[in-house]
Amino acid sequence: MAILSNPIQNLNLESFDFVRYIWNTFNINVLKPHVFESGIIVYGAGDNSVRFLTSLFLRGVKANILCVTDSDKSKHGKRILDLPIIAVEEINKYSKEIPILITPLKGFRQIADNLKSMGFSNLFYYDKVARERMIFIDKYLRKDGLGRNYFDFGGALLPDLDDVYLNALMEVFWDVFYIPLFHNDNYDKSIVDILDLHMKEGPYGYTDGNFDVSVKENDIVIDAGAYIGDFSAYSANKGAEVYAFEPVSAAFALLKSTVDLNKPRRIHPIKKGLSDKIEDALISIGGTAGSTIAVKHDDWEVQSISLTTLDAFVAENNIKKVDFIKADIEGAERYMLRGAANVLKIHAPKLAICTYHFPDDPQVLEDIILEANPKYKVIHSRHKLFACLDESSLI
Numbered sequence: 600m601a602i603l604s605n606p607i608q609n610l611n612l613e614s615f616d617f618v619r620y621i622w623n624t625f626n627i628n629v630l631k632p633h634v635f636e637s638g639i640i641v642y643g644a645g646d647n648s649v650r651f652l653t654s655l656f657l658r659g660v661k662a663n664i665l666c667v668t669d670s671d672k673s674k675h676g677k678r679i680l681d682l683p684i685i686a687v688e689e690i691n692k693y694s695k696e697i698p699i700l701i702t703p704l705k706g707f708r709q710i711a712d713n714l715k716s717m718g719f720s721n722l723f724y725y726d727k728v729a730r731e732r733m734i735f736i737d738k739y740l741r742k743d744g745l746g747r748n749y750f751d752f753g754g755a756l757l758p759d760l761d762d763v764y765l766n767a768l769m770e771v772f773w774d775v776f777y778i779p780l781f782h783n784d785n786y787d788k789s790i791v792d793i794l795d796l797h798m799k800e801g802p803y804g805y806t807d808g809n810f811d812v813s814v815k816e817n818d819i820v821i822d823a824g825a826y827i828g829d830f831s832a833y834s835a836n837k838g839a840e841v842y843a844f845e846p847v848s849a850a851f852a853l854l855k856s857t858v859d860l861n862k863p864r865r866i867h868p869i870k871k872g873l874s875d876k877i878e879d880a881l882i883s884i885g886g887t888a889g890s891t892i893a894v895k896h897d898d899w900e901v902q903s904i905s906l907t908t909l910d911a912f913v914a915e916n917n918i919k920k921v922d923f924i925k926a927d928i929e930g931a932e933r934y935m936l937r938g939a940a941n942v943l944k945i946h947a948p949k950l951a952i953c954t955y956h957f958p959d960d961p962q963v964l965e966d967i968i969l970e971a972n973p974k975y976k977v978i979h980s981r982h983k984l985f986a987c988l989d990e991s992s993l994i
Contacts, residue, residue, distance in 0.1 A: 630698055630723060638663035640693065642710060643702035644674045644684045647725050651702060652680050665693060670710075687713070695719055704729055708736065708762070732762075735769055749860055752776040755832035758856035764827065773798045775829045784837075786813050795980045803830060803925050803951040805978060805985040812949045812985040814839050818922035821909060821948070823873045823935055826850050828857030828866065830925050835864035839923070842912075846872040846904035847884055874906040874931060875938035908938030913946075921946040930956035936967045943971035947988050950975075955982040 630639055641648055644667055655662045667684045669675070674684045690699075695718040701707050707729040711722055724730040740759065741751045748759035750768070755776070760768055777798070782790055786804030795801040804813040814820060816838035822831045825843035827850055834841050843858075843866055845851045851870050858866045872882070884900040913921060921942050926932050932952050942948065950968065954960040964984050965977045976989035 630700065636663065638665040638697065640665050640690055640697055640699045641667045641682075641702060642669070642687075642699050642714070643667075643725075644669040644671070644677070644679055645703055647702035647704065648679060651700070651725055652682070656680065665697065666690065687717075690719075691717065696721060698723055700725055701729065702726070708733070728766075732765060732769065735772075736765075752833070753780050753836070755779075755829075755836040756857070756860040757827060757829060757832055758853055758860060760827070760853070764853065768827070768829070770799055771826070771829050774800050774802055775833055778802050778804065779833060784813075791980065795982075800927070800953065800955065800982045801980050803983070805951075805980065805983075807978070810976060810978065810985075810987060812923075812951055812987050814923055819918065819920050821873075821921060821924045821926075823909075823924065823926035823932075824928040825854055825868070826927075827853040828861075828868075831866045832857055832861050834923070834925075835861050835866050840865040840867075842867050842869060842918075844869045844871055844873050846870060846882060846902075846906075848902060849884075869912075870905070872904055872906045872928065872931065873909050873912075873926075873935040873938060875908060875934040877907050877911055878905075880904055880906050909935065910939055910941040913942055921948045923949045923951070925951045927953040930960075932956070932960065933963050933967060936964060936971070940971040943968060943975075947972055947974065950984065950986040952984045952986075953982060954979065954984045960984075 639662070641651065641664055648667060652664070664682055666689075667679050667682045668687050668690050669684055670687050672686070675686050677684050697719070698721045699714060699719055700723045701710055701714075702725040703710065704726045707724060707726070711733060714722060722733075724733055739750045739752060740748055742748055750757040750759065752772070753776070757768070778784060778786060778790065778794070786802060786806045788805065788807040791802050791805050806813055814834045814837050818834070818839040820831075820834045820839045820841045822828075822834070822841055822843040825831050825845040828843055828845075831841045831843040831854070843854060845854050845868065851868065854868050858868050872880070874880075880903070882902050882904045884902060909924075912918075924939070926935055928935060932954070936943070936952070952964055954964055957963075961979050961984060965979075968975050968977060968986055974988050975986045977984060977986045979985075
């Protein structure tokens with residue numbers, strides 16, 4: 600056991616910006632009273648561990664650090680600020696109730712799983728990103744009877760994901776699942792207008808009196824840019840039938856897993872993009888998103904994909920009605936709408952379309968919609984366009 604105290608006298612901490620930064624990264628109060636009394640274990644002997652322990656010294660916090668542990672054998676027997684670094688297996692000598700502060704950002708999920716398998720469950724995370732991800736995982740990740748992991752968002756099921764896609768899921772979570780989970784699936788204007796200011800892209804529904812853009816039971820939904828199937832799973836969970844268009848290979852593989860998880864609900868995965876032409880095209884992929892429109896970057900992957908029009912797809916598959924179109928296709932929304940002129944005119948589906956990819960998106964997309972069907976009423980939020988038939992024009 601080692602008690603950390605402040606060896607530095609007469610230090611003006613306010614002159615050290617980095618001290619304020621590293622202290623604010625992790626709130627030591629969440630570990631009270633353990634850090635001051637029964638003690639904690641610090642996992643990781645890297646930069647974050649050094650930052651944490653240094654912040655204790657500089658703040659004069661007399662913390663009871665039982666040990667530092669790390670899986671890297673080359674670090675065993677060495678010391679950090681006079682604390683010995685021991686093998687992970689050696690912490691079994693401590694009570695399983697002892698809190699463990701996990702400092703690495705990379706591999707934190709695997710570290711947590713390993714510690715849990717050893718019987719430790721009182722886990723904390725130094726890095727803000729790690730804390731947010733693990734809170735998210737602990738709240739929504741489930742395990743089926745065969746030991747396979749999946750996410751459950753109020754009955755909408757998604758596959759377990761690697762770190763890259765998990766980070767993206769946590770972003771789309773707010774747009775797709777926040778209102779269903781925390782506001783009883785209520786897309787009333789009074790709720791959406793406020794939440795839209797705080798979300799990255801905003802909800803996919805909007806209601807205001809007779810203006811109702813929301814998914815209903817038995818709707819036929821077109822999910823353009825289905826990604827891993829988050830909106831598809833949400834819609835299917837409401838009793839809708841979904842045609843999910845996703846041309847990017849990696850995302851499509853996860854979409855198929857989403858389809859399997861949500862059976863017998865009806866989600867039809869289509870490995871195509873929607874546009875105004877039926878053709879092959881090249882798509883640039885950066886991170887988890889792909890675009891046929893976006894500026895190309897040297898380190899982006901390029902894939903060949905197939906495009907079709909919504910008008911052709913509906914005709915070829917003898918689809919009798921289309922009730923809802925959701926679209927987030929990285930700037931290709933205008934081409935998708937031009938290729939859906941007959942659908943907009945004949946079926947007049949409710950529309951929730953992203954308008955943040957180009958500065959003129961809001962006006963261009965509205966013009967295309969009204970040209971196809973002047974009976975639409977259009978409402979704009981910060982990053983989306985919502986449209987449905989203007990009931991007053993039908994009287």
